[in-house]
Amino acid sequence: MNWNAFLEFTRGQLFNVALLFFIGGMVYRLVRVILLGWKRDRVPPAGSKLGGVVKTYLKGFLIWPFVPWVKRTFSRNQVMYLAGGLFHLGLFATILLGTPHMLVWKSLLGFGWPTLPLPIVDWLAAVAIAAMITLLINRRVNPVLKLISGPAEFFNWLFVFLPMVTGYIMTHHLWFPYEVLFSLHMLSVDVLLIWIPMSRISHFIFYFFSRTIHGTEFGKRAVNP
Amino acid sequence: MSTQTALNTFVKETGGWVASQLEACTRCGLCAEACHFYQATGVPEYAPVWKVDLLRRTYQQRFTLSGKFKLALGIDKPVSDQDLLDWSKYVYEACTVCNKCSMVCPMGIDLGTLIHDVRAGMAAADLVPADLKAAVELQLKEGSPLGVTDDVFDDRLEWVGDDWEVDMPLDKKGAETLVVFSSIEIMKFPQNLAAIAEILNAAGENWTLSSKAREVVNFGYYEGSRENTVIFLRRILDHAVELGVKRVVVTECGHAYDALRWTAYNITDVPKDLEITHITHLLAEYVSSGRIKLKEGSLNGGTITFHDACKIQRKGGHIQEPRQVLKVLAPDSFKEMTPNKEEAICCGGGGGVIAIKEADPNRYAAFELKIEQLENVGAKTVVMACSNCRLQFTDCVQHFDLDVKVAGLAQLVADALIE
Numbered sequence: 310m311n312w313n314a315f316l317e318f319t320r321g322q323l324f325n326v327a328l329l330f331f332i333g334g335m336v337y338r339l340v341r342v343i344l345l346g347w348k349r350d351r352v353p354p355a356g357s358k359l360g361g362v363v364k365t366y367l368k369g370f371l372i373w374p375f376v377p378w379v380k381r382t383f384s385r386n387q388v389m390y391l392a393g394g395l396f397h398l399g400l401f402a403t404i405l406l407g408t409p410h411m412l413v414w415k416s417l418l419g420f421g422w423p424t425l426p427l428p429i430v431d432w433l434a435a436v437a438i439a440a441m442i443t444l445l446i447n448r449r450v451n452p453v454l455k456l457i458s459g460p461a462e463f464f465n466w467l468f469v470f471l472p473m474v475t476g477y478i479m480t481h482h483l484w485f486p487y488e489v490l491f492s493l494h495m496l497s498v499d500v501l502l503i504w505i506p507m508s509r510i511s512h513f514i515f516y517f518f519s520r521t522i523h524g525t526e527f528g529k530r531a532v533n534p
Numbered sequence: 535m536s537t538q539t540a541l542n543t544f545v546k547e548t549g550g551w552v553a554s555q556l557e558a559c560t561r562c563g564l565c566a567e568a569c570h571f572y573q574a575t576g577v578p579e580y581a582p583v584w585k586v587d588l589l590r591r592t593y594q595q596r597f598t599l600s601g602k603f604k605l606a607l608g609i610d611k612p613v614s615d616q617d618l619l620d621w622s623k624y625v626y627e628a629c630t631v632c633n634k635c636s637m638v639c640p641m642g643i644d645l646g647t648l649i650h651d652v653r654a655g656m657a658a659a660d661l662v663p664a665d666l667k668a669a670v671e672l673q674l675k676e677g678s679p680l681g682v683t684d685d686v687f688d689d690r691l692e693w694v695g696d697d698w699e700v701d702m703p704l705d706k707k708g709a710e711t712l713v714v715f716s717s718i719e720i721m722k723f724p725q726n727l728a729a730i731a732e733i734l735n736a737a738g739e740n741w742t743l744s745s746k747a748r749e750v751v752n753f754g755y756y757e758g759s760r761e762n763t764v765i766f767l768r769r770i771l772d773h774a775v776e777l778g779v780k781r782v783v784v785t786e787c788g789h790a791y792d793a794l795r796w797t798a799y800n801i802t803d804v805p806k807d808l809e810i811t812h813i814t815h816l817l818a819e820y821v822s823s824g825r826i827k828l829k830e831g832s833l834n835g836g837t838i839t840f841h842d843a844c845k846i847q848r849k850g851g852h853i854q855e856p857r858q859v860l861k862v863l864a865p866d867s868f869k870e871m872t873p874n875k876e877e878a879i880c881c882g883g884g885g886g887v888i889a890i891k892e893a894d895p896n897r898y899a900a901f902e903l904k905i906e907q908l909e910n911v912g913a914k915t916v917v918m919a920c921s922n923c924r925l926q927f928t929d930c931v932q933h934f935d936l937d938v939k940v941a942g943l944a945q946l947v948a949d950a951l952i953e
């Protein structure tokens with residue numbers, strides 16, 4: 310097999326198709342939900358809705374997951390909070406602040422930004438991978454997670470895990486020729502891009518809906534969100 | 535059985551507000567740890583995310599491509615009669631709609647409201663537990679789920695007025711404030727009626743009770759039927775308008791407050807200039823403005839703590855007010871439980887749970903978390919502003935043979951009044 314040609318394909322045509330599918334799919338999902346209609350809330354507020362929204366985002370971004378405000382819950386589910394938090398931290402650090410990824414963004418958006426030194430990104434990626442393995446084990450043993458997880462949840466995990474491990478092995482030049490790993494990395498990214506609009510990984514969009522609703526509901530009642 | 539009716543109701547309730555939150559769920563399961571029923575029993579089906587699963591499945595199978603696809607392939611199954619029977623147990627017997635789970639969900643999903651929507655489907659399909667249904671029927675027929683008919687109401691008022699020597703104006707034209715009690719107070723805690731009347735009189739409030747708007751409890755709201763909820767809301771609102779009052783005060787009942795203050799506006803017409811508030815708010819206002827004077831420190835002594843009711847504090851917003859009052863009454867011996875305020879653990883009796891016999895094991899199991907909290911703070915007295923919580927506490931103190939005094943906030947304030 311000609312790996313260089315395959316790499317060209319996964320980086321080029323396939324990537325473009327996947328990216329378009331991703332964007333089109335997400336727009337479809339969004340529009341579909343928005344078109345279901347929104348009723349005006351006629352309840353006279355006791356506090357500031359906007360204030361509630363601002364507070365809940367600050368809490369969500371700054372405090373979660375390292376100092377969860379619901380202590381009792383934290384003490385009962387550390388694995389999920391910490392592993393979940395570290396996984397997302399590593400994920401965002403690598404795809405936004407890793408130099409190679411930033412260059413992809415730059416080619417797509419037309420502008421770039423400063424990045425983190427490789428060793429730091431590398432560590433964060435390793436932490437993210439370890440966290441993901443922890444999350445998978447937890448998903449297989451926790452009784453509630455067993456109940457609410459189906460094949461789709463496993464694929465979510467797998468399709469996010471593959472780009473991470475292939476990328477990690479690639480930066481360390483381990484075991485396989487570089488172009489083989491790079492092709493597999495790109496292939497798994499393409500698969501992920503196609504999978505996201507069909508799955509719950511789309512939560513990164515709907516997060517902004519549910520958080521805003523949460524902030525509004527609590528702000529309206531003058532309660533800390 | 536009318537499974538289709540339930541599904542139609544789910545679909546009707548699902549606008550963008552509901553759908554976007556169902557879409558946001560990552561299936562992380564963290565909400566389970568927030569729910570006192572799951573904590574107490576370890577039953578995975580009591581996880582909040584599972585309680586809304588029927589709503590999610592209906593939404594996906596009806597509205598989303600992936601849901602239709604899964605249904606066609608047989609990966610996902612249509613909602614069955616048996617599902618509805620199972621979920622009826624989860625949402626009525628193992629949920630107080632306390633919304634603690636929404637504090638814990640990392641996506642901030644308003645699970646309590648979504649569970650209420652599941653109840654709406656159950657009510658439409660006639661799958662409300664028999665005890666709860668009977669209470670609804672009674673309220674429809676007699677005006678009260680606890681047998682407070684017109685005659686009983688008059689008798690109770692007369693008796694309370696005489697026994698506690700307190701003036702209780704009824705149907706007074708020109709009154710500014712209409713006070714509506716819950717039948718739990720009328721039947722089980724009559725002293726509360728006297729206490730609240732004394733306080734209002736001492737504050738010089740121009741208030742009245744109504745012989746028609748005489749029941750604040752809303753069992754339609756418990757069962758989740760919008761139709762019945764509105765019927766019961768109208769009984770209060772229409773007569774408030776008839777009397778020409780400026781504000782309606784809900785006494786010590788949580789679910790009723792949630793229905794009247796935070797829901798009514800979106801499901802029926804509430805007169806624009808009618809204020810709806812809770813007695814807790816009035817108490818704090820009277821104390822801070824000096825309209826009533828309390829014996830400071832009169833409750834100093836054994837440790838006294840406050841139980842936050844989910845619908846009056848977390849969902850009602852009256853978090854500071856009771857503390858303001860208790861700090862006057864017991865500056866030295868008032869202590870907070872942990873967690874508290876908006877993060878407080880529910881008593882386990884709300885949301886209609888205490889009215890359902892089959893839910894008793896869950897209800898007692900959940901209360902054990904409360905016992906642990908009470909013991910940790912070393913409470914001799916626990917105060918609350920919700921008579922539904924108070925019913926649960928009183929029953930459980932007996933059931934578990936605890937050495938704790940259960941008190942209503944208004945009662946303590948009335949006892950400490952300086953004439």
Ligand code: HEM
Nearest residue numbers: 392393394397444465466469510512513516560562640641
């Ligand atoms: C605003 C952005 C995002 C937020 C707020 C967010 C939040 C969350 C939360 C709260 C969970 C559940 C708890 C946990 O496991 O930590 C979760 C799970 C997950 N997220 Fe995200 N996420 C975001 C973006 C992303 C992105 C961009 C991806 C992947 C490309 C992703 C992939 C995943 C996966 C795979 C899981 C499931 C992990 C498991 O198997 O338990 N997330 N996310």
Ligand code: SF4
Nearest residue numbers: 569629630632633635
């Ligand atoms: S609303 Fe309260 S009782 Fe119901 S599922 Fe959530 S935490 Fe449990």
Ligand code: SF4
Nearest residue numbers: 559560562563565639
């Ligand atoms: S905590 Fe929120 S996101 Fe996680 S499973 Fe429960 S409802 Fe879904």
